[in-house]
Amino acid sequence: MNLIGWIGVLLVTLAASFWSFWGTIEAFHEGWWQPQLGMRLLQTAAYLSPAVVFSGLAVLGIRWPRVGAVLFLLLGAVIATLIIIDRSSISIQIILCLTALPMIVGLLFLFGRPQPKAAAYAVAMGIPLLILLGSGAEPVYRVCTRFDDGxxxxxxxxxxxxxLVWAPAGPGWSRDGGVDWHEARERVRYLTEDGLSLANEPQDFWRLPTREEVVCSLTRGNRNAGGTWDPVRKQPDxxxxxxxxxxxxxxxxxxxYLWTSDEADERRAWIVVYHGGIYAKRKKLASPSIxxxxxCKPGATKL
Structure with a gap:
């Protein structure tokens, strides 16, 4: 029973550690943007909630095995039900990880009793917490020292x-995302010279930047990041x-993510991430983050 219990503890710790790492990275990658600090903290809490749930259920399972077992089994059943209702098109591997893992852990806690309990508590809570602190140190420092002149x-x-001259907030700068590559390429053609409105006819003052232009323009700490484009490797430095x-x-x-004018193929175009990464994405992709x-060139009248 001791071995079975420890297998359950280790499995749930592994799951909590993964969500702790992923949640921390994603929270500061795409979630740390709300104007109010309280909202940013709530976003971070949402990303970290799976890790908290797994660690919390592990503590309950160690203290009250049958209660923890039932809660883990219910968690797996609820997730499976939500996937079926939502008709999510996710891989079978992910489905099994989200549903089978909690149920397996539930059965392990039902029949196992990890001893000593103090060590089990330390593993279930301590390892995910250490991973959270380790993976979050650099992102926290980075977002706290970001330059923004408003x-x-x-x-x-x-x-x-x-x-280059970069368009002001408005139709030429989609700060809320949700624009696919085709719409972006078409919209810049109708952007007026001041960049504040769209004309009825193509104006051709503005355009999408190339990959190299974005790479060379990115900054860190109010200084150019020293980006260069390697045409041989097709990678930035x-x-x-x-x-x-x-x-x-x-x-x-x-x-x-910013769309560029460069096409990868008929279906994909290149985007540049704020941290300098470059990826090919489907041209029809229109998520809030893209x-x-x-x-345009300084002093340009017509492109």
């Missing part, structure tokens, strides 16, 4: 041999890792 107007950005800060980004918007910001 200027969401038209910006002239220079760096690494690239000088940076002197310092960029971050989501002014003048290119609004730290308090959900937008973290959008665009139009650019």
């Amino acid at each position: 200027d969401r107007g038209e910006r002239l950005v220079e760096g690494q041999g690239v000088t 940076y002197e310092r890792k960029p971050d989501k800060e002014a003048p290119l980004w609004d730290p308090y918007s959900p937008l973290i 959008g665009f910001r139009a650019v």
Whole structure:
């Protein structure tokens, strides 16, 4: 019974540790954007909630095995029901991880009794907490030191041999995301010269930036990040890792990916992440975190 109980403790600790790591990284990657600190903390709590649930149920299972067993079995059943109702198109591996794992842990707690309990508590709560602190140290420092001058107007950005004017907040800068590549490419054509409205006819003052132009314009600590584009490897290099800060980004918007004018193939185009990563995404993808910001050359009249 002791071995069975410890297998249950280790399995649930593994699950809680994974969600602790993933939740921390994602909370600061895409969740740390609400203008109010309280809302940002609530977002972080939401990302960390799976880890808290697993660790909390583990503590209950160690203290009251039958109660913990029932709760783990119910958790697996509830998740399975929600997946069926929502008709989620997720892989069978993920479905099994979300449903079978809690049920297996429930059975292990039902028949197992980990001893000594103090050590079981320490493992179930301590390891996920240490992972949370370790994975969260750098993101917390980064978001606390982000540069933001609050200027969401038209910006002239220079760096690494690239000088561009970036569109102000409005139809040429989709700070709330939700714009696919086709719409982004079409919208910039109708953007008026001041970047504040859309005309009835194509104006062709603005365009989408290339991958290289975004890479060369990214910043960290109010300084150019030293980004360069390697055309052979088709990968960027940076002197310092960029971050989501002014003048290119609004730290308090959900937008973290920018469409570029470069196409990967007929179905995909390249996006640049605020931290400098570059990925090919489906052109029809229009999530709240993906959008665009139009650019033009200084003093341009027609592209």
